[in-house]
Amino acid sequence: DQQVKQNSPSLSVQEGRISILNCDYTNSMFDYFLWYKKYPAEGPTFLISISSIKDKNEDGRFTVFLNKSAKHLSLHIVPSQPGDSAVYFCAAYLNTGFQKLVFGTGTRLLVSP
Amino acid sequence: EAGVAQSPRYKIIEKRQSVAFWCNPISGHATLYWYQQILGQGPKLLIQFQNNGVVDDSQLPKDRFSAERLKGVDSTLKIQPAKLEDSAVYLCASSFGTGTEAFFGQGTRLTVV
Numbered sequence: 001d002q003q004v005k006q007n008s009p010s011l012s013v014q015e016g017r018i019s020i021l022n023c024d025y026t027n028s029m030f031d032y033f034l035w036y037k038k039y040p041a042e043g044p045t046f047l048i049s050i051s052s053i054k055d056k057n058e059d060g061r062f063t064v065f066l067n068k069s070a071k072h073l074s075l076h077i078v079p080s081q082p083g084d085s086a087v088y089f090c091a092a093y094l095n096t097g098f099q100k101l102v103f104g105t106g107t108r109l110l111v112s113p
Numbered sequence: 114e115a116g117v118a119q120s121p122r123y124k125i126i127e128k129r130q131s132v133a134f135w136c137n138p139i140s141g142h143a144t145l146y147w148y149q150q151i152l153g154q155g156p157k158l159l160i161q162f163q164n165n166g167v168v169d170d171s172q173l174p175k176d177r178f179s180a181e182r183l184k185g186v187d188s189t190l191k192i193q194p195a196k197l198e199d200s201a202v203y204l205c206a207s208s209f210g211t212g213t214e215a216f217f218g219q220g221t222r223l224t225v226v
Contacts, residue, residue: 043217098168099211103155
């Protein structure tokens with residue numbers, strides 16, 4: 001039972017354009033959300049996070065939006081660069097007395113020059 | 114600040130053999146995680162420690178997998194006996210506490226033949 005879902009396995013965009021990666025979750029007990037970036041043969045690297053009490057968090061070219069009513073979050077990268085090409089994972093803490101960190105299946109982003 | 118250290122980076126074993134992975138988290142991080150990432154999938158949480166206590170091991174195949182966290186610092190994950198389907202990357206991560214950013218090591222790629 002996949003509680004954190006990334007329905008697009010891949011995304012291709014041109015350099016300079018916006019990349020939008022989406023993530024849906026099924027349980028309202030998720031209360032803290034994170035995005036990770038992963039290059040081949042490396043561990044995931046933390047990018048940006050958002051608490052459930054906010055609806056937007058921005059860090060440079062990266063912005064995360066949270067829509068709690070829709071149980072949906074998205075990561076916007078503007079402008080996209082070829083170095084952004086990687087697999088992006090959405091993750092969330094499930095709060096059921098203790099907080100358990102659950103990952104989505106990932107979206108492979110390819111930014112072409 | 115030193116990151117999460119894992120060893121070995123790669124391991125090839127025959128089925129029914131045993132194997133152990135080691136993780137040294139970031140100093141001061143109370144929470145330690147072990148994930149299994151099968152090719153093409155997102156990381157799956159195997160076990161989560163808070164200091165030296167287990168807070169979640171619901172997805173750990175306990176008939177063959179075991180893990181311990183020595184004195185609330187280093188951790189080892191063991192598989193005995195290994196099966197072909199255990200071929201995956203095993204990722205260790207740590208965080209200051211739950212509900213905060215988790216930082217990952219480079220992972221151990223296990224191939225069971």
